[in-house]
Amino acid sequence: MKNSISKQLIGDRDVEKIVGQLLRFGVITASLVVLLGGILFLIQNGAGTRPDYHIFKGEQDSYITFEGIFMGLFTFKPMAIIQFGVLLLIITPIMRIVFSLFAFMLEKDKLYVIITLIVLGIILASTFGGLKV
């Protein structure tokens, strides 16, 4: 009896709906942050000449590490705000996996808890695994 109630509370369709809302929320938030950073960036640098993107230099440390981006964010640097939005965009599908993990746990679907953990593990390993070459 108790089991059937909990199943009704969090059915597959509800989980799917929340996953959908989570994705939409993430994309909207990320684009608003990118838009804000972009407008500030254009106000400050719009008149300057376009950097030579033909030659690949790679970004400075302050825009490729979590610390760098957060530091820039608190000093209100437009480029760092854009990168923060970029980070939010990348995190959105990862958060979707974390949410699915909880959902499968509540459903007591052990097989899919393991499968989700593997996917999450691969992404986290590539994030923190020192793949920065």
Add this chain to the structure above:
Amino acid sequence: MSILTFTLILILGAYLAGLVGSLTGLGGGVVVIPLLTLVFHVDIRYAIGAALLASIANSSGAASAYIKEGITNIRLGMFLEIATTLGAVLGALIAIYTPTNTIAILFGCVLLFSAAMTLRKKNQEALTEGSQLSAVLKLNSSYPTAAGPVNYKLRNVGAGFSIMTVAGVMSGLLGIGSGALKVLAMDTAMKIPFKVSTTTSNFMIGVTAAASAVVYLQRGYMDPGIAFPVVLGVLGGAFTGAKLLTHINPSTLRIIFCIAITFVALEMIYNGYHHQF
């Protein structure tokens, strides 16, 4: 060219890329790379970084709509994401040792293949007999149609998983969603009805792209000055495309765009062959 002009032209270009990507079903990311490299002469590495972001934005935006309709098979997506994320990380690693011209040629080939896949005959039928593995993994499901829910089962899970790994490698190496390869795995190998394979593929692209995006971000491939117009433009274009799709039948448009994309692909291969990247 001033930064302001460059940004405005790029927003417009990215908007069109998002529109074409959504109308053809190829995704915005795949159109962004030739736009940036051939039109704006941006280094292909920056282009890959921007295309990955466009793929994530596109996938997450569109997936939220499809999930609401209940067509996406979330368990299937999650299971196959093991293959695509593993492939994507591997692809991002291989990318360091791959010359940019080789990447451009490979990209052209994948683009040709994707355009051909868009025009192919689609699998509409639902299997009633699935393989044992598909039952063990709880991959069989149903999806809603106008005539009520349709149950479907699938087979060749191993083959589908293998193709997904290749799709992941391509995604990590080229910065694209590899939607065409994903659909090939689900549609042709696993015999999943077309609607389910397309939406589930779209659902998976975000996670696959995120797995390699974290590597590319840390490697400095993501330039804020390019990311900002591309993300906003592609999202706007994809949004317009989705609205248009409910009003028009895109089959003629799709053929025209696919021919155009074939020329773009040949140009990428030609330039790569002549070491223009």
